[in-house]
Amino acid sequence: MTRQKILVLYLANSALDAPTIAWAVYDGTGKTLHMAGDSEEVPYPTGLAALKDGWRLFQASQLNPHARGEEFDIAYLKYEFWFEQLVEVTP
Amino acid sequence: MSQAPPLLSSPQMARFVARGFLRFDAVVPDEINAQFMAEAGEVAEPKPGERLMKTYGQTLAANAIPEVSAGTPLSQTYPPGSAIARLLDLPLVRGALQSLLGDDPVFDHHFLHITFPPAYHAASGGESVSQHTHQDSTIDPRQAFDVQVMYYPHKVTRPMGGTRFIPGTHLRKVSEVALGRYQNIRGQQHMVCEAGTLLFLHHGIWHGGGVNLSDRTRYMFKIRMRASGSQVRRWDVEPIEPRAPQRPIFYVKTPSDPESVAAILMTPEPWFEQDTGRLEFVNRVKLWRYLSGDPAFDADYWMTRLGGGA
Numbered sequence: 001m002t003r004q005k006i007l008v009l010y011l012a013n014s015a016l017d018a019p020t021i022a023w024a025v026y027d028g029t030g031k032t033l034h035m036a037g038d039s040e041e042v043p044y045p046t047g048l049a050a051l052k053d054g055w056r057l058f059q060a061s062q063l064n065p066h067a068r069g070e071e072f073d074i075a076y077l078k079y080e081f082w083f084e085q086l087v088e089v090t091p
Numbered sequence: 092m093s094q095a096p097p098l099l100s101s102p103q104m105a106r107f108v109a110r111g112f113l114r115f116d117a118v119v120p121d122e123i124n125a126q127f128m129a130e131a132g133e134v135a136e137p138k139p140g141e142r143l144m145k146t147y148g149q150t151l152a153a154n155a156i157p158e159v160s161a162g163t164p165l166s167q168t169y170p171p172g173s174a175i176a177r178l179l180d181l182p183l184v185r186g187a188l189q190s191l192l193g194d195d196p197v198f199d200h201h202f203l204h205i206t207f208p209p210a211y212h213a214a215s216g217g218e219s220v221s222q223h224t225h226q227d228s229t230i231d232p233r234q235a236f237d238v239q240v241m242y243y244p245h246k247v248t249r250p251m252g253g254t255r256f257i258p259g260t261h262l263r264k265v266s267e268v269a270l271g272r273y274q275n276i277r278g279q280q281h282m283v284c285e286a287g288t289l290l291f292l293h294h295g296i297w298h299g300g301g302v303n304l305s306d307r308t309r310y311m312f313k314i315r316m317r318a319s320g321s322q323v324r325r326w327d328v329e330p331i332e333p334r335a336p337q338r339p340i341f342y343v344k345t346p347s348d349p350e351s352v353a354a355i356l357m358t359p360e361p362w363f364e365q366d367t368g369r370l371e372f373v374n375r376v377k378l379w380r381y382l383s384g385d386p387a388f389d390a391d392y393w394m395t396r397l398g399g400g401a
Contacts, residue, residue: 008272010273010276012363012364012365013365013366018365020277021277021361021362021364022273022274022275022276022277023274024272024273024274025274033218033220034274035220035221035274036221036222036224036255036271036273036275036299037221037224037255037274037275037279037281037301037302038221038274038275039274039275040275040279042277072370072373072377073264074262074263074264074367074370074371075263075264075265076265076269076270077273078364078366078367079364
């Protein structure tokens with residue numbers, strides 16, 4: 001059977017080859033446990049580097065126009081890319 | 092009335108505006124740290140099958156830290172002679188709070204954050220994990236800001252976790268732990284420090300408790316407070332007058348003074364996105380305008396270019 005490993009990269013702009021500024025890893029195999037603050041080293045310098053290492057991109061954040069009057073409001077990280085690997089596990 | 096405390100300098104205030112925190116290492120005397128630890132009380136040894144929150148609740152109920160209503164004047168919050176009353180009376184603390192909040196701050200809430208070693212989680216059937224990164228309270232659209240003082244009464248090593256925070260995130264308007272999926276952000280800091288260290292935080296800074304993988308229980312005491320009056324020009328403002336002229340931008344041959352307000356406000360964080368990093372600069376200028384009472388202040392022409400009042 002397979003389990004999903006998830007990698008989320010936050011990049012410096014909407015291009016997949018832009019530098020990584022934040023990241024998260026969730027391991028559905030249960031072999032590793034990742035959590036907030038557990039790493040200081042970016043897993044991949046760019047999204048493209050993750051693709052080259054076999055991660056499959058399945059979602060990218062949209063580019064939305066700024067609402068009038070709210071052009072300077074900033075909230076969540078904008079350039080979010082979700083990757084997966086399907087890993088065979090033994091029951 | 093005790094002597095007037097030393098106020099923050101303009102570079103310190105600019106750093107607070109830009110990065111959302113000021114850190115002072117080992118500034119609380121050992122005697123107060125020891126008194127605080129005695130008042131905070133010991134945590135009972137882990138018991139198999141006992142819920143961790145029960146152990147936590149018993150510790151909070153039994154200690155000498157008072158239960159205080161929100162809205163109490165800060166000066167009336169702690170019994171005279173108690174560790175926190177003595178801490179708040181330190182000249183550095185009085186000066187920082189006066190600079191950031193003005194006279195007579197108002198108490199919001201406090202909490203004794205206890206982060207347990209793995210043995211406690213194992214005994215209660217839980218897992219040792221860090222706290223999700225979050226912004227305290229709820230969406231807060233104000234320009235005014237509250238201050239949260241984080242007090243580390245004992246030495247914190249990296250295995251003990253420490254508070255994790257991300258400098259420069261405080262101007263983002265987010266909804267508490269909605270950002271919990273961000274596990275690691277470039278530039279994040281972990282509070283590894285000596286006993287008696289203080290962090291003064293803008294209420295909006297993203298932070299979370301680090302997992303404690305040591306064999307020692309970790310304590311951190313947090314107090315949130317707000318201004319009761321004006322926050323405008325409450326620090327040692329003299330060095331910013333008269334306002335410095337605009338410095339050359341983009342095509343620059345001469346480095347500017349790194350201690351100038353403009354240079355501090357225009358220093359990016361490692362996690363800045365390339366476009367919204369510029370919005371961070373705009374919002375820093377807006378916050379400096381609010382604090383300095385100078386509606387025409389600008390740094391690197393960001394607001395002037397937009398007509399001045401964006």
